[in-house]
Amino acid sequence: MLKQFLSRLPRKSFKSDAADTAGSNSGNNTAAAGNGASNGIQRTNSGNAASGRSNAVKKMSSAVFPASVVAGIEPLLSFKDVPNQEKQNLFISKLNLCCVVFDFNDPIQDSAEKDLKRQTLLELVEFVGSGSARLNEPAIAAVCKMVVANLFRVFPPNYRSNSTGGENEDEEPMFDPAWSHLQVVYDLLLRFITSSSLESKIAKKYIDHSFILRLLDLFDSEDPRERDCLKTILHRIYGKFMVHRPFIRKAVSNIFFRFVFETERHNGIAELLEILGSVISGFALPLKEEHKVFLWKALIPLHKPKCMGVYLQQLSYCITQFIEKEPKLASLVIKGLLRYWPVTNSQKEVLFLGELEEVLEVTNMVEFQKIMVPLFHRIGCCLNSSHFQVIAPSFFVLFCSCYCFCSVVPFSNCFLLFPFLYS
Numbered sequence: 001m002l003k004q005f006l007s008r009l010p011r012k013s014f015k016s017d018a019a020d021t022a023g024s025n026s027g028n029n030t031a032a033a034g035n036g037a038s039n040g041i042q043r044t045n046s047g048n049a050a051s052g053r054s055n056a057v058k059k060m061s062s063a064v065f066p067a068s069v070v071a072g073i074e075p076l077l078s079f080k081d082v083p084n085q086e087k088q089n090l091f092i093s094k095l096n097l098c099c100v101v102f103d104f105n106d107p108i109q110d111s112a113e114k115d116l117k118r119q120t121l122l123e124l125v126e127f128v129g130s131g132s133a134r135l136n137e138p139a140i141a142a143v144c145k146m147v148v149a150n151l152f153r154v155f156p157p158n159y160r161s162n163s164t165g166g167e168n169e170d171e172e173p174m175f176d177p178a179w180s181h182l183q184v185v186y187d188l189l190l191r192f193i194t195s196s197s198l199e200s201k202i203a204k205k206y207i208d209h210s211f212i213l214r215l216l217d218l219f220d221s222e223d224p225r226e227r228d229c230l231k232t233i234l235h236r237i238y239g240k241f242m243v244h245r246p247f248i249r250k251a252v253s254n255i256f257f258r259f260v261f262e263t264e265r266h267n268g269i270a271e272l273l274e275i276l277g278s279v280i281s282g283f284a285l286p287l288k289e290e291h292k293v294f295l296w297k298a299l300i301p302l303h304k305p306k307c308m309g310v311y312l313q314q315l316s317y318c319i320t321q322f323i324e325k326e327p328k329l330a331s332l333v334i335k336g337l338l339r340y341w342p343v344t345n346s347q348k349e350v351l352f353l354g355e356l357e358e359v360l361e362v363t364n365m366v367e368f369q370k371i372m373v374p375l376f377h378r379i380g381c382c383l384n385s386s387h388f389q390v391i392a393p394s395f396f397v398l399f400c401s402c403y404c405f406c407s408v409v410p411f412s413n414c415f416l417l418f419p420f421l422y423s
Helices: 002-007 029-038 084-097 111-129 137-151 179-194 209-220 224-240 242-263 269-281 289-303 312-325 327-339 346-361 365-383 388-408 411-417
Strands: none
Touching: 084 111, 084 137, 111 179, 137 179, 137 209, 179 224, 209 224, 209 242, 224 242, 224 269, 242 269, 242 289, 269 289, 269 312, 289 312, 289 327, 312 327, 312 346, 327 346, 327 365, 346 365, 346 388, 365 388
């Protein structure tokens, strides 16, 4: 079985620099193998293309991963068993080995090969995490190739929940049967991105817009463990690759647009908002116009879907961060809340009242005066609601508004804006 697994090993790897190859080239693989045997290093024959390469690797763009052929070290060797000048080639060889993708729906099928691959992945994680790995361009390309082969996949239709994007918070999450391998690949990707030896100028050729888009697609996974890993990795990419920051914000906005106005189905809205909360807190002052547009066009409409309760905590944090950065946005936010205020959904109306209370706590008198008429009209409707769960939080919002209200309007004129007090 082990030989069958090794026969599926992709035997094409990346061209390394002169220092890494140490005189070996693609034209003399036989001689290299002979020399390797005398030095106690077993080499693989890279002259023949691997017929068993996985479909994901076959579809990789040759422009991103060039099909240069070099002699590679036998991937089953340990890093401690090879000299330092050979560790880079062994690293790439092990990455190529891990490009083989298995079917985890049957836990018995290829069990020995799966265990061997997982052990190899753990070795790679330890090697990258040790800090001794020198990540040159061939190694960076090999890591990205392995990540693409293992992580980037299309979820089958029956993998998605039948609910409207997590409307029912009591639903049992679905766990991916391949998580034992996926978790190690995510750990390797995180250590790779955060490595001090990774040069952003080189890595951005492989961690490009296409890579980021496919990474964002994975946020729709129903496995909460995978979404949690993706959240950390995307945040690290945002911090390391400054050139990609505007694109990431735009791509996340597009996900929100499709979710709000088309599908209302997505499993990773809360995780994406959690990343944005950290991003917004780091915005420089004064806020750019594009950030204000993002608030109005991307964040405020997220109050429209029925399942907003799943991500309301993260959404409220993002919005209050904007107001704390620029208090003038408070009236804009309240206007947006009133625009999407639920009329027939009492449970959702309770959520709106809770968020409105948080917003009013950071609203100054000047901004409150701009929206107090429609705001008090809405509070009056809530106090007259036939649902007792709506009436109770309405009083909290009313008390929160009293100070600002009495500061800008004489108490004798209260009935003009709040006639229900006198009914």
